[in-house]
Structures are given as C-alpha cells and as structure tokens.
Amino acid sequence: MIRTFVSLMLLLWVTAAFCQEEMYLRVNLLGYLPEDVKVALAFGKSPVRERVQLFRVAEDEPVVELRPGKVKTATWGTFDHYYELDFSEINTPGEYYLKTKKTGQQSAIFKIGRDAYGNHQETLLEFMRQQRCGYNPTLDMVCHSKDGRSHYGPLSDSTYVDLTGGWHDAGDQLKYLITGSYATAHMLKTFELYPEKFADNYNALGQPGSNGIPDVLDEAKWGLDWIHKLHPAPELLFHQIADDRDHRGFKIPNRDISDYGWGENSYRAGYVATGEPQGLGKYKSEATGVANLAGRSAAAMAIAARIWEEHLNDPAYAIKCKRAAISLYKLGRENEGYQQGNSYGAPYRYNEETWTDDMEWGAAELYKLTGETEYLEQAKAYALESANEDAWTVRDSAAHYQLYPFINMGHFALHEHVDDDFKKNLEGYYREGIEYTLQRAKRNPFHIGIPFIWCSNNLLTSLVAQVILFEKMTGDKSYAPFLAAQRDWLFGRNPWGTSMFTRLPEHAEHPVEVHTSVYVMLGLEVPGGLIDGPIYRTIHDNLLGLTLHKPDKFAHLQNNHVVYHDDVGDYSTNEPTMDGTAGAILMMAHFGMDAE
Known part of the structure; x- marks a missing residue:
C-alpha cells in the first residue's frame, strides 16, 4: 500500500x-x-x-x-x-x-534603464542603407544602372528616363513611389520631432565617415533625390520601376536575371502615374487619380525644404524641394484620386485606395512652409473629408495596403495650425482609432489591437506612432499601458518570444532566416529590418508559392489563428520591408537615447 x-x-x-x-x-x-x-x-x-x-x-x-x-x-x-x-x-x-x-x-x-533602447534608431538606418538601389553601400556595388524605360503617360512607349536610385522595396528589387514617398516623409518628420536623437557616422553614399549631416537626413535625401527624378516635369510623375517579373528567385542586385524585354540585368519598366488602371500583363491595377502619391511626395518635399533651409543651411536644395512640393501638390489637386501598384503575372499588388489623407498632409506641410492660407483651408477640408475613412484602426480588416499609409500624419501636421475646436476634431480622429484598437486588444491575452493582415507589423508600428503623436497633441498619457503592450509585442512579448527586427537585440531571439537575397546568397544578417510579421492563418494558407525550407522551430507555439515563421520560404511573415522599417524609426527615436 x-x-x-x-x-x-x-x-x-x-x-x-x-x-x-x-x-x-x-x-x-x-x-x-x-x-x-x-x-x-x-x-x-x-x-x-x-x-x-x-x-x-x-x-x-x-x-x-x-x-x-x-x-x-x-x-x-x-x-x-x-x-x-x-x-x-x-x-x-x-x-x-x-x-x-x-x-x-x-x-x-x-x-x-534610460539606455534600454540605446541608439537603435540608427540601427534601423543600417537596414535602409542595405535597401539602396543604384550605389548600395552595404554590398559596395552599383545595381540597376539602366532604370528605366517608360510605359503609359505622355512619353513614347519605352522612352529611356533616368529613374536610378531609391530603395528596393523589400526582399525583392522593385521600387515604388507608394512606399518610397512615405519612407522619405516619415524619416524627415521624425527628424523634425527628434533632431537631437540622430548621429552623423556615415556620408551621403552611406559609407562610414561623417559629413556634417545627420544620417537620417542622408537617408531621406536618397529618397528625395529619387522623387525629384520621378517628377521631371509638372505633368509627369513616375510611380513604379519594375514589376513582378522581378520574382525570379533570390538574386544579387547587380546580377539581376529579370528580363523586361531588353535582356537580363538591363532596362526595367518605369510606370507613369496616369490615374487610370495599368498592367502590361494579365492583371490590371485600379486607379482614379494620382493624389495619394503626389500628396505625400509633396509633404516630403515641403518638410525637406524647411530642414535644408533651417538646419543644414543649404538654400539651393531647399528651393529645389519647395518648387517640387508646390508642383507635386498641384498635380494632386488636378488629379484627385489614387494610383495603385502594378503587377504583371501575379494578382498581388499594393491596393491603396485612399488619398485625402495624403493631400491633407501635403497641404499642411506646405502651409507651414509658405504661410499661404490657401493651403491651410485646403488641408482642413481634406481633414474633414478624410476623418477616419482612410484608417484601418477603425476596421476589422482591409486588403493589402488598401488603407495606406497606416497612419494619417496629416492630422498631426495640421494640428498646430488650427483653432481649438478644429484641434479637438483632429485629436478625436486619433482617439477614435486608438479606442477601437484598444477594445480589440481587450479580447486577447497579449493585449494587441491590430488585425493580422499581411504586414501586420507595419500596422503595429503605425499604431505605436499614433499613440505617441496623440500624446504630443493632447498631453494625455492615459494610453501608456496600451502603448507599452503594442511596443513590447514587437520585441518579444508575443507567442513566439521573438523580436520582429533583424539582429535586434543581438543576444536574444530575433529573425535570422529572412526572405532576402543578401541572407540566402551571401549570408549577411543586416540589423534593423522590420519583418512583415504574423498573419492570419486563413490568409497565410492561401498564398501562392509559400513553402517552408526547414522544420518550423516554432511548431510547438503555432495555432490555427495567427502564424509566424522564421524561414526564408515564408515571404508573408518573414520578409523585411523598407517602408515598414522606415515607419518604425519614429517609435525608436521616441524611446531611444540622444545621439552621442
């Protein structure tokens, strides 16, 4: 017994x-x-x-x-x-x-401690430099020097136009004004908000060595210079270079085997924004105008004009950016509506369907630059029209990039210029989105408020930024616990116990086998890249061409709700993106230390 x-x-x-x-x-x-x-x-x-x-x-x-x-x-x-x-x-x-x-x-x-987030806003810039097209300082090579040959628009088909520069969009080597304009404007706005947070350790080409310009502005200027090329005349705006003919497997950028009709590693298609549906292959985009692209490109140029005048004492470049801002905004006014990304042989594209938020942002920044009341009145009108109609934060789902950018920066940019009643409107738009996501967060143990659509991490960093900007607008810090939960998810307080940034932090679980050529072919683990992030299982399991290359190390943590894989074969959850990384810089600067 x-x-x-x-x-x-x-x-x-x-x-x-x-x-x-x-x-x-x-x-x-x-x-x-x-x-x-x-x-x-x-x-x-x-x-x-x-x-x-x-x-x-x-x-x-x-x-x-x-x-x-x-x-x-x-x-x-x-x-x-x-x-x-x-x-x-x-x-x-x-x-x-x-x-x-x-x-x-x-x-x-x-x-x-105060140094918990260190200077990791600079770490994210390391990934941005790796994404550069033209001269790539990480790889020390020149790629895509023949971009590109025009399609659509007023130019004869296949006319050569210098469209070199910009950033590769993600693990692939396409270039989009859709994402490039936001990345540029976001970095510039972040510098305006946190100028003391950024160091000068690299030159304009992204090579080690200071040049008297904060590195975040060197990176933003890489985008500005490219946008100048995309807008060579008042009526002309290119919006995309290359398409999914790029997707020929992993490849080193200066040995691009993609063929757009002129042989491998040669000219690539450059699409003019016409405000009409486009597509050279089976699939066609939707379009009603070009104001989404023109509006936020104008915002980037207006912010740049102020920074290069006030901080860098470069009036010539400031004037160039001011002229571009006015021209781009005018183009948006004349062609209100949205232009989407183009695909060729697959159904996936950037499905942006909003534009009033971008025009609000452009008008608000132009008013701050010029003081012309016409821009202020137009910004207010766009704000009322936009409200939260363009916000994913008050919806339970959306198509891929349908409601892009994932934060309406126009509301914040306009806030300082309007009376108290209008301020409350703008604050209310942000608050409504925060409250809606907060209610969603109360339904899960991780207290996460986003829908897990494709690029969920981009939504999450944008939500973090929205709470930060709301605090700046109102002084109200009552959402601090919610803010902390959203941020902490990105750094390991999630089912998989992993950071969502490459090599950040170095000592703990972070994405390694990311869906990029530089990792697969060269073994490079470039720090600071924000991966796409977890996705609903229902979306994940219906994506084309998604196959894991190795046994899933998180298999014991997976579920039938949301999935994440640290595997190069999962382009839906483990591919770092340029605009996602740029869009996280405000968050990192906010929590990070001042530059040494």
Whole structure:
C-alpha cells in the first residue's frame, strides 16, 4: 500500500513537472525605460501555481517576487492559461531576468534603464542603407544602372528616363513611389520631432565617415533625390520601376536575371502615374487619380525644404524641394484620386485606395512652409473629408495596403495650425482609432489591437506612432499601458518570444532566416529590418508559392489563428520591408537615447 502511494505521488510529481515545462515567459527582450509600464506574460497548457521572481543580474538575487495575475480574456490558440507579471515599480537601472520560484524556468535577460533602447534608431538606418538601389553601400556595388524605360503617360512607349536610385522595396528589387514617398516623409518628420536623437557616422553614399549631416537626413535625401527624378516635369510623375517579373528567385542586385524585354540585368519598366488602371500583363491595377502619391511626395518635399533651409543651411536644395512640393501638390489637386501598384503575372499588388489623407498632409506641410492660407483651408477640408475613412484602426480588416499609409500624419501636421475646436476634431480622429484598437486588444491575452493582415507589423508600428503623436497633441498619457503592450509585442512579448527586427537585440531571439537575397546568397544578417510579421492563418494558407525550407522551430507555439515563421520560404511573415522599417524609426527615436 505504501509503495503504491509513493508511486502515485511520484507519478503526480512527474506529471506536474512535465506540465510546468510547457510554461513560457515573455518579456520585451530589448527592455524598459524606468518610467515604463512593465508587464511580462506567462502562459501554458496548465495553470501556473508558483510565484515568479525578478532577478537583477549584477547581484543574481531576486529583487521582487511576483504573483501571476490571471488574464481574463479569450485564450490564444492551443494554450489555455495566461498570466500577467507586473513589475512596473522596479526602475533601478540594470539587467534583469524572470525566474519561476520552484521549477526554475527563466526568461531571457533584458534591461531596465534610460539606455534600454540605446541608439537603435540608427540601427534601423543600417537596414535602409542595405535597401539602396543604384550605389548600395552595404554590398559596395552599383545595381540597376539602366532604370528605366517608360510605359503609359505622355512619353513614347519605352522612352529611356533616368529613374536610378531609391530603395528596393523589400526582399525583392522593385521600387515604388507608394512606399518610397512615405519612407522619405516619415524619416524627415521624425527628424523634425527628434533632431537631437540622430548621429552623423556615415556620408551621403552611406559609407562610414561623417559629413556634417545627420544620417537620417542622408537617408531621406536618397529618397528625395529619387522623387525629384520621378517628377521631371509638372505633368509627369513616375510611380513604379519594375514589376513582378522581378520574382525570379533570390538574386544579387547587380546580377539581376529579370528580363523586361531588353535582356537580363538591363532596362526595367518605369510606370507613369496616369490615374487610370495599368498592367502590361494579365492583371490590371485600379486607379482614379494620382493624389495619394503626389500628396505625400509633396509633404516630403515641403518638410525637406524647411530642414535644408533651417538646419543644414543649404538654400539651393531647399528651393529645389519647395518648387517640387508646390508642383507635386498641384498635380494632386488636378488629379484627385489614387494610383495603385502594378503587377504583371501575379494578382498581388499594393491596393491603396485612399488619398485625402495624403493631400491633407501635403497641404499642411506646405502651409507651414509658405504661410499661404490657401493651403491651410485646403488641408482642413481634406481633414474633414478624410476623418477616419482612410484608417484601418477603425476596421476589422482591409486588403493589402488598401488603407495606406497606416497612419494619417496629416492630422498631426495640421494640428498646430488650427483653432481649438478644429484641434479637438483632429485629436478625436486619433482617439477614435486608438479606442477601437484598444477594445480589440481587450479580447486577447497579449493585449494587441491590430488585425493580422499581411504586414501586420507595419500596422503595429503605425499604431505605436499614433499613440505617441496623440500624446504630443493632447498631453494625455492615459494610453501608456496600451502603448507599452503594442511596443513590447514587437520585441518579444508575443507567442513566439521573438523580436520582429533583424539582429535586434543581438543576444536574444530575433529573425535570422529572412526572405532576402543578401541572407540566402551571401549570408549577411543586416540589423534593423522590420519583418512583415504574423498573419492570419486563413490568409497565410492561401498564398501562392509559400513553402517552408526547414522544420518550423516554432511548431510547438503555432495555432490555427495567427502564424509566424522564421524561414526564408515564408515571404508573408518573414520578409523585411523598407517602408515598414522606415515607419518604425519614429517609435525608436521616441524611446531611444540622444545621439552621442
């Protein structure tokens, strides 16, 4: 009898220990600022029946013992039990980790301190330099020097126009004004907001060595110079170079085997924005105008005109940008509507269908630049028309890039120029989107407010930026816990326990086998790239040509709701994007340290 009882107790102990091995601790792998809300997450298939201790690495002694708080929401996938671990009261600088008191399960090491986010706004610029087309400083090579041959528009078909420069869009080597204009404007706006955060360690070509210009402005100018080329005449605006004929497998940029009718590694198609449907192959885009492209390109140029005049003392370039801003905005006024991206042999394209947000942004920046009241009145009219009609934040789903950009920067740009009543309108648009996503977040244990459509991480960094800008507009910091949860997801407080940025942080789980040629063919792990991110299983499983190359290291964490793979074969979740990375720079500058 005693032997039977002992055997039974041993079996129960082994079973309990086995169950506890399935508990996972999730923290922000990068770390927390002293004043941050700091809430880790524990989850597993069985209840957690032990305390969790927070250790400071320097002393290797627990500084606080945490009682897991049961999360009272719907569960996530295959795990039934979720608990929050709140250590917001701890603000002493140092390195820390969490450890279960009985079973000794341990989290990754993370920082608390003013330097938790370091100067990682600069790290994101490393990835941006890797995406450069023309001269690429990361690879030290010149690529696509024959871009491009025009299609559509007033020029004779296949007329050569110098369209070199810009950035490769993602793991592929297409170039879009849709994304390039936003990336350029976002970096410039971020510099205006946080000029003290950016260093000067690289020259204009992206090579090591200072040139007296903050590197974020060198990178933005790479985009500005390309936009100048895309707008060579008042009535002419190119919007895309190359198409999905690019997708010939992984390839080094200066040995591009794609053929657009002039042989491999030669001229590529350059599409003129006409405001009408386009497509040289089977699939046609939709289009009603060009104001989306013209409006935010005008915003970029207007911001640049101010910066090059006021910060860089370069009046000649400032005047050039001012003229381009006025011309681009006028083109948008004359051709209101949207221009989408073009595909050739596949149905996937950038489906942007909004434009009033871009014209609002362009008009607001032009008013700040010129003081001409006509721009202010037009910006206000566009703001009222735009409201939240162009916002994914008040919807449960959207097509790929349908509601792009993923934040209406026009509302923020206009805010400082209007009366108190109109300010409240603009603040209300941001608040409505934050509240809608907050309500969605309350339904899941990770407290995440986005729909997991393709490029979900872009949505998430944009939501983070919206909360930050809302705080700047209103002084209201009541959404700080929500902001922290969205940010922390990007750095490991997610089901897979991974950062969503390449090599950031170096010491912990981050994307490695990303869908890029430089990794597959050269083994380069370039830091700072924001990957597309998790996606609904229903979308993922219906995408064409998606095949994992290796066994899924996250298989034990996957579910039938949302999926993520660190695998070069999964272009839907593990491909870093240029505009996504650029769109995260505001977030990183906000939390990061001043430049040394």
